[in-house]
Amino acid sequence: MRNFRLGGCEYGHGLPVAVEDILARTPERAQMAYTNLVTSATTQYDAESGWSCAYITQQALADEMFVCLRTATRAIRDLREVGLVRLLVWPGAKTETQIRVAPVDISSPFGPVQAELARAPRQQLVERAITQLMAQNRRLEELAAEI
Numbered sequence: 001m002r003n004f005r006l007g008g009c010e011y012g013h014g015l016p017v018a019v020e021d022i023l024a025r026t027p028e029r030a031q032m033a034y035t036n037l038v039t040s041a042t043t044q045y046d047a048e049s050g051w052s053c054a055y056i057t058q059q060a061l062a063d064e065m066f067v068c069l070r071t072a073t074r075a076i077r078d079l080r081e082v083g084l085v086r087l088l089v090w091p092g093a094k095t096e097t098q099i100r101v102a103p104v105d106i107s108s109p110f111g112p113v114q115a116e117l118a119r120a121p122r123q124q125l126v127e128r129a130i131t132q133l134m135a136q137n138r139r140l141e142e143l144a145a146e147i
Contacts, residue, residue: 015117016103017129019084025126026078029067033075034084036064037099050102055094083133088144104129 023031037043040061043054056064062072076097079085088096106128108114117125 014105015107015114015125016105017125018103019100021122021126022082022084022100022104022130022133025130026082026084027075029065029071029075030078032065032067033061033072034079034099036061037085037097038101040064043099045101047102050100050104052099052101054097054099056097057095080137082130083137086137086141088141090144090147100133104133106132 023034026034037054037056038052040054040056042056043052045052058072058076059069061076062069065072065075067075076085076087079099080087084100086098088098090096106117106125108117117128120128
């Protein structure tokens with residue numbers, strides 16, 4: 001849990017939303033793909049960002065999952081729809097699949113917002129975490145596309 005400093009004052013306490021809470025909203029194929037992506041030999045975890053990076057094709061993922069390519073593709077789409085996976089395509093490089101591993105902190109440096117979040121039901125916090133992840137991922141994927 002971390003506090004925020006804003007204008008010399010300290011606010012808030014961390015409100016982490018576990019990846020498992022978000023993952024619970026996905027179909028079994030997505031949960032299986034998530035596990036395979038995180039445990040893939042090509043995956044490297046970045047503790048600073050909370051994301052793991054994997055350089056694996058969807059066909060290789062399908063092979064690891066023992067499913068057809070279509071199922072693996074749908075699983076990736078399911079994970080992208082809740083913000084747990086983002087695909088970064090760089091010209092002249094392999095596609096980078098990033099997988100969220102660390103909890104999502106939805107804290108706010110603003111006291112009234114933080115107080116409201118602290119009283120919110122867990123499902124509302126999960127929704128907020130998904131919305132936050134989706135916005136971050138969209139911005140990053142747009143930046144990658146511009147390169």
